[in-house]
Amino acid sequence: MRYFYFDTEEGQHKSFELPGAKPHYNPDRPGQVEHIALDLQLDIAQQSFKGTCTITLKPIHSGIKYLTLDAVNLNIEAVTIGEVAQPFDYNGEQLEIELLQPSGEEAFKIAIAYSVEQPQRGLYFIAPDQHYPHKPIQVWTQGEDEDSRFWFPCFDYPGQLATSEIRVQVPKSFKAISNGELIATEEADPYIIYHWYQKQVHPTYLMTLAVGNFAELTDEWDGIPVTYYVEKGREEDGQRSMGKTPRMMAFLSEKYGYRYAYPKYAQVCVDDFIFGGMENTSTTLLTDRCLLDERAALDNDRTESLVVHELAHQWFGDLVVIKHWSHAWIKEGAASYSEVQWTEQEYGQDDGAYYLLNEARSYFSEDRSRYRRPIVTNIYREAIELYDRHLYEKGACVYHMIRGILGDELFDKAIHTFIQSNAHKTVETVDLLRAIEQSTGRNLAFLFDQYVFRGGHPDFKVSYSWDNEANLAKITVKQTQAKSDSTGSDSQLFDLTIPVAFGYVSEAKQVSQQTLMLRLNQPEQSFYFPLAEKPKFFSFDVGNYFLKTVKLEYPVAELKAQLKYDPDPISRIEAAIALEKKGGLEAVKALGKALIQDPFWGVRVEVAKQLAKVKLDQAVAALIAGLQDSNPRVRRAVVEGLSKFKTPESYEAVYGVAEAGDASYYTEAAAIRALGGMVTGRLKGKQGEVLDFYRRILNERAGWNEVLRSGAIGGLSLMKTVPEAANLIAEYTPLGIPQALRLAAIRALGAVSTGQTPDQVEVILEQLEALSHETFFLTQVAVSGALGQMQTPDAIAILQALADHTPDGRVRRMAEEAVARVQKKLGSDKALKELRDELEKIKQENQELKSRLAKLEAKS
Numbered sequence: 095m096r097y098f099y100f101d102t103e104e105g106q107h108k109s110f111e112l113p114g115a116k117p118h119y120n121p122d123r124p125g126q127v128e129h130i131a132l133d134l135q136l137d138i139a140q141q142s143f144k145g146t147c148t149i150t151l152k153p154i155h156s157g158i159k160y161l162t163l164d165a166v167n168l169n170i171e172a173v174t175i176g177e178v179a180q181p182f183d184y185n186g187e188q189l190e191i192e193l194l195q196p197s198g199e200e201a202f203k204i205a206i207a208y209s210v211e212q213p214q215r216g217l218y219f220i221a222p223d224q225h226y227p228h229k230p231i232q233v234w235t236q237g238e239d240e241d242s243r244f245w246f247p248c249f250d251y252p253g254q255l256a257t258s259e260i261r262v263q264v265p266k267s268f269k270a271i272s273n274g275e276l277i278a279t280e281e282a283d284p285y286i287i288y289h290w291y292q293k294q295v296h297p298t299y300l301m302t303l304a305v306g307n308f309a310e311l312t313d314e315w316d317g318i319p320v321t322y323y324v325e326k327g328r329e330e331d332g333q334r335s336m337g338k339t340p341r342m343m344a345f346l347s348e349k350y351g352y353r354y355a356y357p358k359y360a361q362v363c364v365d366d367f368i369f370g371g372m373e374n375t376s377t378t379l380l381t382d383r384c385l386l387d388e389r390a391a392l393d394n395d396r397t398e399s400l401v402v403h404e405l406a407h408q409w410f411g412d413l414v415v416i417k418h419w420s421h422a423w424i425k426e427g428a429a430s431y432s433e434v435q436w437t438e439q440e441y442g443q444d445d446g447a448y449y450l451l452n453e454a455r456s457y458f459s460e461d462r463s464r465y466r467r468p469i470v471t472n473i474y475r476e477a478i479e480l481y482d483r484h485l486y487e488k489g490a491c492v493y494h495m496i497r498g499i500l501g502d503e504l505f506d507k508a509i510h511t512f513i514q515s516n517a518h519k520t521v522e523t524v525d526l527l528r529a530i531e532q533s534t535g536r537n538l539a540f541l542f543d544q545y546v547f548r549g550g551h552p553d554f555k556v557s558y559s560w561d562n563e564a565n566l567a568k569i570t571v572k573q574t575q576a577k578s579d580s581t582g583s584d585s586q587l588f589d590l591t592i593p594v595a596f597g598y599v600s601e602a603k604q605v606s607q608q609t610l611m612l613r614l615n616q617p618e619q620s621f622y623f624p625l626a627e628k629p630k631f632f633s634f635d636v637g638n639y640f641l642k643t644v645k646l647e648y649p650v651a652e653l654k655a656q657l658k659y660d661p662d663p664i665s666r667i668e669a670a671i672a673l674e675k676k677g678g679l680e681a682v683k684a685l686g687k688a689l690i691q692d693p694f695w696g697v698r699v700e701v702a703k704q705l706a707k708v709k710l711d712q713a714v715a716a717l718i719a720g721l722q723d724s725n726p727r728v729r730r731a732v733v734e735g736l737s738k739f740k741t742p743e744s745y746e747a748v749y750g751v752a753e754a755g756d757a758s759y760y761t762e763a764a765a766i767r768a769l770g771g772m773v774t775g776r777l778k779g780k781q782g783e784v785l786d787f788y789r790r791i792l793n794e795r796a797g798w799n800e801v802l803r804s805g806a807i808g809g810l811s812l813m814k815t816v817p818e819a820a821n822l823i824a825e826y827t828p829l830g831i832p833q834a835l836r837l838a839a840i841r842a843l844g845a846v847s848t849g850q851t852p853d854q855v856e857v858i859l860e861q862l863e864a865l866s867h868e869t870f871f872l873t874q875v876a877v878s879g880a881l882g883q884m885q886t887p888d889a890i891a892i893l894q895a896l897a898d899h900t901p902d903g904r905v906r907r908m909a910e911e912a913v914a915r916v917q918k919k920l921g922s923d924k925a926l927k928e929l930r931d932e933l934e935k936i937k938q939e940n941q942e943l944k945s946r947l948a949k950l951e952a953k954s
Contacts, residue, residue, distance in 0.1 A: 095238050095369055095370075095371065095372050095373065095407075095426070095481065096369060096370040096371050096400055096403050096404065096429075096486075107461065107462075107465060107466035107549070107550075108464065108465040108466070108914075109465060110465040110466070110467035110471070110474075110479075111467075111473055111474070112475060112907065112910060114475050115473050115474050115475050116473065116475075117472050117473050118418075118419070118420070118472050118473075118474065118477070119418070119472065120251055120253045120417065120418055121162075121249075121251065123154060123249075123253070123254070124151070124153060124154065124158050124161055125151045125152050125153040125154050125158065125197070126151070126152045126154070126254070126256075127149060127150070127151055127249055127254045127255075127256040128150040128151065128152055128201055128256055128257070129148075129149070129150040129256055129257045129258065129259075130147065130148070130149055130150075130246075130248065130256050130257075130258045130259075130298070130301070131146075131147070131148040131150075131258070131259045131260075131261070132145060132146070132147055132148075132246055132258075132259070132260045132261065132262075132301075133145050133146045133148075133261045133262075134260070134261070134262045134263065134303075135262075135263045136233060136262065136263065136264055136305065138219065138221070138231060138233060138264070138265065138268075138305075140211070141211070141212045141219040141221070142209065142210060142211040142212060143209065143210055143217070144207075144208070144209035144210075145207075145208065145209075145246075146205055146206065146207050146208075147205070147206045147208065147246045147247050147248070148203055148204070148205045148206075149163075149203070149204050149206075149247075149248070150201055150202070150203050150256075151201060151202060151203075151204065152199075152200075152201040153197040153198070153199055153200075153201075153202075155199070156196070156197055156198045156199045157196045157197065158193065158196060158197040159192065159193050159196045159197075160190060160191065160192055160193065161190075161191045161193065161204070162188055162189070162190055162191075163188065163189040163191070163206075163247045163248060163249060164187075164188060164189075164240070164242075164243035164247070164248055164249065164250035165184065165187070165188065165189040165206075165208075165243055165246075165247035165248075166186065166187050166215075166216075166243045166244050167186060167210070167213065167214070167244060168184075168189075168208045168209075168210055168244075168246075168247060169208055169209045169210065169211075170182065170184045170189060170206065170207075170208050170247070171207040171208055171209065172205075172206070172207040173189075173191050173204065173205070173206050173207075174204075174205045174207075175193070175194075175195075175202055175203065175204055175205075176203075178194060180192060180193060180194055180204070181194070189206070189247050191204065206247050208246075208247065210245065213244055213245060214244070214869065214901060215236075215241045215244040215901065215902075216235060216236065216237065216241040216242060216243070216244025216245035217233065217234075217235045217244065217245035217303070218233065218234055218235070218236065218366070219232075219233055220232040220233070220234070220364070220365050220366050225829035225830040226829075226830065226833075229365060229366075230306060230307065230325050230365055231268075231306065231307065232304070232305060232306040232364055232365055233264075233303065233304070233305040233306070234302075234303070234304045234305070234306075234362070234364045234367070234379055235301070235302050235303050235304070235374075235379075236367075236368060236369070236372055236379070237298065237299035237300065237301060237302065237372075237374070238299045238300075238372060238478075239299065239419060239476070239477040239478045239481070240299070240476075240477060240478075241299070242298040242299055242301060243298075246301075248298045249298070250298050250299070251297075251298075251418075252297040252299060252415055252416050252417065252418065252419065252520065253297075253417050253418065253520055254297060254298070255295035255296060255297055255415060255518070255519075255520065256295055256296070256298075257291075257292055257293055257294065257295055258273060258274075258291075258292045258296070258301050259274070259289070259290060259291040259292065260272045260273070260288075260289075260290050260301070260303055261287060261288070261289045261290075262287065262288055262303060262305070263282065263285045263286070263287045264285060264286060264287075264288070264305050265284060265285060265286075266281070266283070266284055266285060266286045267307055268286075268305050268306060268307055269288075269305070269306065269307070269308050269310065269323070270288035270290075270303065270304070270305045271288075271290075271303075271304045271305075271308075271323060271360055271362055271377055272288070272290035272292075272301075272302060272303050272304075272377060273290060273292035273296070273300070273301060273302060273374060273375045273376050273377050274290050274291050274292030274293060274294075274356070274357060274358075274375070274376055275290065275291055275292075275293070275357045275358065276288065276289070276290055277289050277290070277291045292375060292376070293357075294355065294356065294375070294518060295518055296375045296412060296415065297415055300373070300374050300375045300411075300412060301374070301375075302372075302374035302375075302377050302379065304323070304362040304364060304377070304379060306323070306325075306362075306364070307326065308323040308324060308325065308326070308362070309323070309324050309325065309326045309327075309328070309329050309332070310322075310323055311323075311324070311329060311332050311333055313337070313339065313340055314340065315339070315340035315343040315344060315354070315359075316343075316344070316353075316354075318343070318354060318356075318357070318358060318359065319357075319358045319359075320339050320340055320343070320358070320359050320360075321358065321359070321360045321361070322336045322339075322360075322361050322363075323360065323361070323362040323363065324363045324382070324385060325363070325365070325382065328363075328382075328385055330388075331385040331386055331387055332363065332385060334385075334386050334387075334388070334391055335363075335384055335385050335386045335394075335397050335401070336361050336401055338398065338401070338440075339359065339361065339401060339405065342401065342402050342405050342436060343359065343405065345435075345436065345439055346402075346405060346406055346408075346409065346432065349432075349435060349506065349509070350409045350410075350509055350510065350513050351506070351509065351510025351513060351514060352409060352413070352510070352513045352514060352517065354408065355408070355409075355413050355517070356375065356376035356408065357376065358376055359376060359377075359378075359405070359408070360376065360377045360378070361377075361378045361379075361380055361401070361404075362377065362378070362379050362380065363379075363380045363381070363382040363384065363385055364379055364380070364381070364382060365382055366833070366870070366872075367379060367380070367381040367382070367383075368871045368872065369381070370384065370400050371384070371400050371401075371403065371404040372404070373404045373405075373407030373408065373411055373412060373429075375408070375412045376408070376412075378404040378405070378407075380400065380401075380404065383799055383834065384396070384397045384400050384401075385397075386798070387798045389757070389758075389759060389798065390759055390798045390799070392726055392757060392758050392759075393726065393727075393758055393759060393760050395437075398436070398440075399433040399436075399437070402432050402433055402436040403429045403430065403432060403433055404429070405432075406428060406429040406432035407425060407429050409428075409513055410424065410425040410428035410429055410432075411425035411426075411428075411429065413513065413517050413518065414512070414513055414516045414517060414519065414521055415519070415520045415521070416520065416521060416522075417520035417521060417522050418472065418522070419472075419477035419480055420470050420471055420472040420480070421470060421521070421522050421523050422477075422480055422481070422485055423469045423470065423484075423485050423488075423489040423492070423523075423546070424489075424521060424523060424526060426481070426485045426486050426489055427469075427485065427486065427488070427489020427490050427492055427493055428489070428490075428493060429486075430453065430486045430487060430489060430490035431489070431490040431493040431494060433449065433453075433490070434446050434449050434450045434453065434490060434494065437449045444663045444694045444696065445696070447638065447662070447663055447664050447696075448663060448664070448694075448696035450490070450491065450494055450638075451638070451664055451667070451696075453486075453487040453490045453491060454487065454488075454491050454641055456483050456486075456487040457483045457484060457487040457488040457491065457641075458551075458643065459483070460482060460483035460484065461483075461484075461488075461549075461550070461551070464482075464911070466549040466550055467484055467549050468546065468547050468548050468549050469484050469485065469488060469489060469492070469545070469546045469547075470523055470546055470547055475903060475906075475907075476903030476904075478903050478904050479903060479904070479907055481904075484549075488545075488641065491545075491641040492541075492542075492545050492546060492641070494639060494641075495541060495545065495639055495640055495641060496508070496530065496538060496541070497639070498637060498639025498640065499536070499538065499541065499639070500530070500534055500536060504533070504534045504536070507533045507534060508529055508530045508533045508534055510533070511529045511530075511532055511533035512525070512526055512529035512530075515529055515532075516529075523542065523546060527539060527542060540589065544588055544589070544590075545641065550575065550586060551575075551588075551641050551642055551643070552573050552575060552588040552590065552614075552640075552642045552643075553573065553574045553575040553642070553643045553644075553645075554571055554572065554573060554574070554614075554634070554642055554643065554644045554645070555571070555572040555574050555644075555645045555647065556569065556570070556571050556572075556634045556644060556645070556646055556647065556648075557569070557570040557571075557647040557648075558632045558646075558647070558648045558649075558652060559649070560628050560629070562628070564624070565624060565625055565626070565627070565628070566622055566623065566624055566625070567596065567622070567623045567625055567629065567632070568620060568621070568622055568623075569594065569612070569620065569621045569622075569623070569632070570618065570619070570620045570621075571612070571614055571618070571619050571620075571621075571634075572617065572618045573586075573587060573588060573614065573616075573617050573618075576588075576617045587615065587616070587617065588614070588615070589613075589614070589615040590613075590614050590615075590640060591611050591612065591613045591614070592611070592612055592614055592634070592635050592640055593609050593610070593611055593612075593635065593636040593637065594609070594610055594611075594612055594632070594633060594634050594635070594636065595607040595608060595609040595610070595632070595633040595636045596608045596610075596623070596625060596629035596631075596632055596633075597629055597630050597631040597632065597633060597655075597656070597659060597660060598627070598629060598630055599630045599655070599659050605659050605660075605661055607633065607636070607661075608625075608629075609636055610623070630652075630655045630659060631652050631653075631655040631656035631659060631660055631669075632648065632652060632656070633656070633660055633662065633665045634646070634665075634668075636662070636665075637662065638662065638664040638665070644668060645672070646668055646669065646671075646672040647672070648669075648672060650673070650676050650680060650681070653669045653672050653673045653676070653684075654669075654673065654680075654684045656668075656669035657669040657670055657673060657684060657685075657688055658684075658688070663694045663696055663697050666688075666692065666694075666697050667696070667697055667700040670685060670688065670697070670700055670701050670704045671700070671704060673685060673704065674704035674705075674707050674708055677708055677709075677710075678708075678710075679710065679712060681708055682705065682708050682710055682712050682713050682716055685701050685704055685705050685708070685713075685716065686705065686713075686715075686716030686719070688701045689701045689702060689705065689716060689717070689719065689720045689723075689732075690719060690720070695723075695725040695727060695728050696727075698720070698723060698725070698728045698731075699727055699728050699730075699731040700731075702717060702720055702728065702731035702732045702734075702735045703731055703734075703735060705717050705735055706734070706735030706736070706738040706739070707738075711739070711741060713735075713739070714736065714739050714741060714743050714744050714747075715743075717732050717735050717736050717739075717744075717747075718732075718736070718743070718744075718747050720732035720735075721733070721747065721751065726756065726757060726758030726760065726761045727758075727760075727761075729751075729756060729758070729761045730758065730760055730761040730764045733748055733751055733761065733764045733765045733768055734764055734768060736748050736768070737768030737769075737771055737772050740772050740774060740775050740776065740777050741776075741777075742777070744772070745769075745772050745773075745777055745780065748765050748768050748769060748772065749765075749769060749787075751765035752765035752766045752768075752769055752787070753787075759797060759798055759801045759802060760801060762802060762805070763801045763802050763804065763805030763808075764805065765805075766788075766791055766802060766805035766806050766808075766809055767805040767806070767808040767809040767812070768809070769784045769787065769809050770784060770788070770808070770809030770810055770811070770812035770813045770819070771809070771812035772784075773813065781813065781816060784809070784813070785813075785816070785818055785819070785822070788806045788809060788810055788822065789822070791803060791805075791806040792806050792807075792822070792826070796832075799834050800832050800834040800835040800838070801834075803826075803835050803838075804834060804835055804838035807823055807826060807835065807838045807839050807842045808838065808842060810822055810823050810842060810846065811823065811841075811842035811843075811845035811846045812845070812846075813846065814845070814846055814847075814848055814849025814850065815849040815850070817850065817851070817854055819846055820843070820846045820847070820850055820854055820857075820858060823839050823842045823843055823846055824839070824843065824857075824858075824861060825839075826838075826839035827839045827840055827843065827861060827865065833872070837872055837873070837876045840862070840865060840873065840876040840877060840880055841876050841879050841880050842880075843858050843861060843862060843880050844858075844862070844879065844880030844881055844882065844883035844884050845880075845883050846858075847883070847884050847885075847886075848883065848884065848885050855884070855886055856888075858884075859884075859886065859888050859889065859892065862877055862880055862881055862889075862892060863892045865877050866881075866892055866895065866896045871902055871904075871905065874896065874900055874902065874905040875904075875905060875908060877896065878893065878896065878905060878908040878909045878912050879908070879912070881893050881896075881909075881912055881916070882908075882911070882912025882913075882915045882916060883915075884916060884919075885916070885919045885920065886916075886920075887916070887920060889912075889916050890913050890916055890917065893909045893910075893912050893913045893916070894909070894913060896909045897909035897910050897913070
């Protein structure tokens with residue numbers, strides 16, 4: 095699965111565990127489920143269905159008298175074994191079945207007749223209504239984590255693996271797609287019955303059904319049918335978005351050392367899907383928002399990553415199944431790491447390294463601002479809470495560290511062993527450790543203990559200096575996260591052996607490196623290296639395999655050399671970040687040169703970000719030169735960088751991009767959005783011009799997935815003291831507005847509220863309270879995000895009501911975390927806000943003075 099989201103302090107990090115969290119374990123197993131058969135009749139017009147679920151169970155021992163199944167909000171009509179009705183008790187959440195004849199040791203079948211009207215989870219009916227008359231008619235399911243129980247009775251946890259089949263009756267004009275092979279179709283006017291059979295075992299959360307009037311695109315890989323289902327009229331978008339799937343299947347089959355295991359691979363793009371994608375066995379469901387038009391294909395990385403992520407799950411998650419949700423990082427980390435591996439394969443090592451850097455940054459953001467937790471934990475309220483950046487992005491980084499320690503050859507061997515040893519079985523984290531040791535002889539328990547079974551990561555501060563007289567390099571490394579506890583030991587200290595290198599540049603500009611290994615296991619360590627000649631630069635963590643933050647404290651000359659010559663793009667990025675901290679005209683010149691000359695677009699993106707932080711007006715000219723970059727992601731970073739300078743030159747440059755547009759939707763949207771944050775201070779007179787421009791954008795530039803109009807909404811949200819901005823945003827929150835634009839407007843209401851008058855804030859609160867009663871998952875997420883940005887105690891009551899009434903654990907957690915954010919903001923005192931405003935004013939004046947001084951120095 096892929097997402098497109100009280101407070102106990104632990105040091106500076108919040109606790110993951112909210113009130114009500116408790117240890118979770120798999121239930122006792124009365125027997126092994128061997129097969130699940132669903133026979134369903136859908137009434138699409140009434141948004142209801144009825145059918146029979148038949149479970150074949152082989153008891154673990156004889157004498158079983160009672161069975162407890164998960165079944166939520168189902169109408170249970172009868173339970174039979176053979177022809178004999180069995181007594182049952184049902185409380186709306188669990189179905190207790192009393193066996194009239196206690197079980198023997200032979201397998202037996204339990205048939206449960208049931209029906210469901212207008213299900214709220216598990217199975218979703220999508221249909222046009224008065225607000226969205228053009229919405230397609232579709233039915234689709236979503237089982238992860240524990241939502242299969244909302245559409246059929248089952249033992250709903252991943253530790254039970256069974257074969258399955260679904261026989262479903264739908265109107266003739268519809269297609270029904272499910273797991274496994276289509277073994278039969280029957281016509282029963284005016285209906286058609288599809289019969290799908292999954293012969294490989296899998297857990298209940300991976301059972302799926304998708305129904306709609308889809309266009310079907312056919313492809314194949316190595317004799318296996320590969321099919322894409324999209325809404326009619328979007329066939330070209332479907333091919334454009336998913337067309338690399340066969341090559342991805344070949345790549346992952348080789349990378350994982352196990353040929354794709356299922357008889358087909360289908361991808362079904364559905365409307366209103368609540369996640370990015372879901373890897374049901376042999377039949378992935380994807381949001382239709384991933385479908386790219388011709389222009390959007392320029393920014394295809396999100397869709398391509400989503401497609402390979404869900405495909406990787408066919409091995410990690412579907413073929414090898416987690417035994418308990420607490421070990422979900424094994425599959426989600428591996429699927430996220432497949433995005434890195436595919437990027438490296440398709441676009442080169444630099445792109446792969448940069449992709450991983452952004453995975454790490456995503457995790458760092460959650461660790462810093464939300465909470466810190468062990469990747470593996472069974473303490474939570476609902477398992478879905480585990481599906482966060484620790485599970486996905488940090489999990490990916492752990493796989494990369496394993497690869498860094500073992501090397502590519504042994505890493506692949508370990509993954510092959512893990513997959514081959516555990517195919518069609520359930521696993522825990524220890525099974526991955528065992529596979530690594532079995533195949534390579536390496537015991538990586540030390541790595542798992544530090545990064546998987548406890549929270550956090552090392553924060554390194556690295557100092558480098560050169561003694562000319564002694565020809566001696568000195569390296570000092572501090573672990574700044576390490577803090578002594580009450581016993582005097584450093585509980586957060588990491589023990590790692592990290593490669594470092596001294597870099598040399600020949601007269602012919604050839605770069606060579608001398609690599610050494612440093613064991614880092616103390617809060618502060620210094621190392622001395624006698625060298626034949628002075629290095630040109632110094633690299634810390636060669637290859638950047640270890641998950642860490644790092645601050646470089648090197649002389650400017652070494653940083654400039656590292657930025658120019660280090661062969662590793664991530665090391666060049668670290669040098670650029672350190673150079674910005676040095677500041678001054680020399681840093682601007684070095685960064686400006688790198689923005690034009692660095693061969694890798696990712697470095698140019700990061701250089702643009704650093705130039706934006708150097709508060710000298712000369713940085714504006716350096717950034718403007720970057721607007722001509724051939725890569726849209728660099729142009730986007732340049733536009734965002736220019737928006738940090740509220741000068742007439744930077745404004746005109748950004749406005750020019752927004753007005754003229756860009757080949758890239760995202761770059762154009764970034765320019766549109768940026769204008770709203772620029773029209774303060776000396777550019778306040780431009781507010782009217784920008785408001786008029788935004789009205790024009792909202793009327794004229796719909797575009798793919800509403801990216802451009804959402805950019806205008808985002809820009810309006812930055813105009814916090816302008817009442818017209820809040821009013822214009824509110825126009826795009828009613829039902830009937832395209833969903834992507836509407837969700838952006840709902841989120842923007844919270845952002846714009848922080849500078850509005852009390853009367854305007856009251857109006858915004860009323861709007862958000864009304865929206866909070868809608869049941870659609872993504873609307874509730876947007877409302878939680880909006881209210882969490884507000885600075886009024888009245889937002890808390892709405893959030894608490896949402897948390898109390900939502901049936902969704904993810905929304906409940908988001909709302910509760912938003913309450914904490916609002917409470918924290920209310921703790922800030924007005925005088926502090928005034929002090930911050932005054933400080934911002936002083937910073938602006940200081941920037942102007944420094945810029946003038948830099949000009950004088952340059953002339954002299």
